Amino acid sequence: MYETMVTARHYEERLQEEYLEGKQPAFDISAGPIPGELHLAAGHEAAAAGVCAHLRPEDTVTATHRPHHVAIAKGVDLKRMTAEIFGRRTGLCKGKGGHMHLFDPDVNFACSGIIAEGSPPAVGAALAAKKRGTTDVAVSYLGEGAISQGGFLESLNLAAVQNLPVVFVIEDNDWAISMPKGRVTDVENGSQRADGFDMPGVRVDYDDALAVYETAHDAVERARAGNGPTLIEVQVHRRMGHFMGDAEGYRPKEDVERAKRLDCIERLADDLREEGVTDGDLAELTDRAHERVEEAIEWAKEQPEPDPEEAFADVFVNPPVRGEIVSDGGADDADDLEATDAEPRESDADDGGEDR
Numbered sequence: 001m002y003e004t005m006v007t008a009r010h011y012e013e014r015l016q017e018e019y020l021e022g023k024q025p026a027f028d029i030s031a032g033p034i035p036g037e038l039h040l041a042a043g044h045e046a047a048a049a050g051v052c053a054h055l056r057p058e059d060t061v062t063a064t065h066r067p068h069h070v071a072i073a074k075g076v077d078l079k080r081m082t083a084e085i086f087g088r089r090t091g092l093c094k095g096k097g098g099h100m101h102l103f104d105p106d107v108n109f110a111c112s113g114i115i116a117e118g119s120p121p122a123v124g125a126a127l128a129a130k131k132r133g134t135t136d137v138a139v140s141y142l143g144e145g146a147i148s149q150g151g152f153l154e155s156l157n158l159a160a161v162q163n164l165p166v167v168f169v170i171e172d173n174d175w176a177i178s179m180p181k182g183r184v185t186d187v188e189n190g191s192q193r194a195d196g197f198d199m200p201g202v203r204v205d206y207d208d209a210l211a212v213y214e215t216a217h218d219a220v221e222r223a224r225a226g227n228g229p230t231l232i233e234v235q236v237h238r239r240m241g242h243f244m245g246d247a248e249g250y251r252p253k254e255d256v257e258r259a260k261r262l263d264c265i266e267r268l269a270d271d272l273r274e275e276g277v278t279d280g281d282l283a284e285l286t287d288r289a290h291e292r293v294e295e296a297i298e299w300a301k302e303q304p305e306p307d308p309e310e311a312f313a314d315v316f317v318n319p320p321v322r323g324e325i326v327s328d329g330g331a332d333d334a335d336d337l338e339a340t341d342a343e344p345r346e347s348d349a350d351d352g353g354e355d356r
């Protein structure tokens with residue numbers, strides 16, 4: 001868990017450096033080697049490592065727009081994930097997803113820029129596991145700002161009524177962009193959402209990785225044993241702005257300082273030292289983590305960019321041509337689909353894609 005957390009932290013420190021390249025002096029979001037938005041999860045690592053330590057590749061995880069720490073903890077291929085973030089062709093989604101839309105079917109990981117979007121698919125994966133008679137579980141991450149999302153509440157209900165093997169994990173970092181959590185809902189804690197659905201709701205009050213580990217152990221075991229869902233909330237700390245480039249003018253200085261002071265990695269290091277782990281051991285894990293991160297970034301930067309002609313490939317099945325559906329996508333059309341899926345049709349070439 002320590003190595004996972006150090007990997008995630010260092011990974012984001014390095015992404016931050018790469019991201020800022022070329023974006024100054026006036027912040028230009030499209031410039032530099034990592035175009036687009038970047039949401040970093042420094043200060044959230046305990047919520048990822050403590051839960052995912054209990055998971056197997058067959059288990060499903062859906063993460064949020066702040067996904068790197070969870071992806072790393074779930075075992076997503078770091079090189080292909082980095083290539084995706086750098087918009088390269090060998091990335092997880094051929095460079096079309098970017099950092100908020102990582103998808104790795106090898107370890108059943110997905111994430112999305114739409115808040116609480118991961119809850120319904122996680123419930124779907126849990127339903128599939130139940131119907132197939134496996135002991136696989138699904139974990140859905142969301143932020144405290146997303147706890148009133150309809151999709152999340154409906155997911156809690158379906159998971160409870162169908163007794164599904166799913167664990168919901170709220171990362172409570174006190175903020176939803178610039179909105180403090182007290183102004184969003186009247187419930188004090190997101191874990192109270194479980195009360196309305198008759199499922200266990202547990203809050204871990206500090207981002208104490210060992211406490212998260214214990215809590216998640218019970219929840220994952222409960223799910224694997226066929227005893228239904230659990231909602232966990234973990235207090236984490238947002239060490240950065242909402243996204244890279246956020247000046248955080250809305251946030252009291254003391255809150256930023258507090259978040260930096262309460263470092264879940266330092267806390268776990270202290271716990272490990274108490275258990276007899278030496279500074280030398282920790283340094284070894286840190287070195288290995290840093291090496292892995294450097295290798296992934298170096299590899300990603302050498303990867304080719306996608307050809308513009310590939311822009312529509314894998315984006316649509318059976319794409320509409322000039323606003324009309326030309327095939328119903330039935331099994332008989334499988335050959336056609338393959339052809340249209342892979343490259344734009346000739347007749348599309350001059351329409352500029354406006355109908356899409």
Ligand SMILES: Cc1ncc(C[n+]2csc(CCOP(=O)(O)OP(=O)(O)O)c2C)c(N)n1
Pocket residue numbers: 064065066113114115142143144145146171173175176177242
């Ligand atoms: C359905 C939807 N509404 C609004 C947004 C814009 N948005 C992006 S992040 C965010 C706040 C998320 O806060 P929280 O869930 O607490 O996660 P955090 O960013 O703090 O990790 C919002 C409102 C969105 N992505 N999706």
Ligand SMILES: [Mg+2]
Pocket residue numbers: 143144145171172173174175176177
């Ligand atoms: Mg939040």
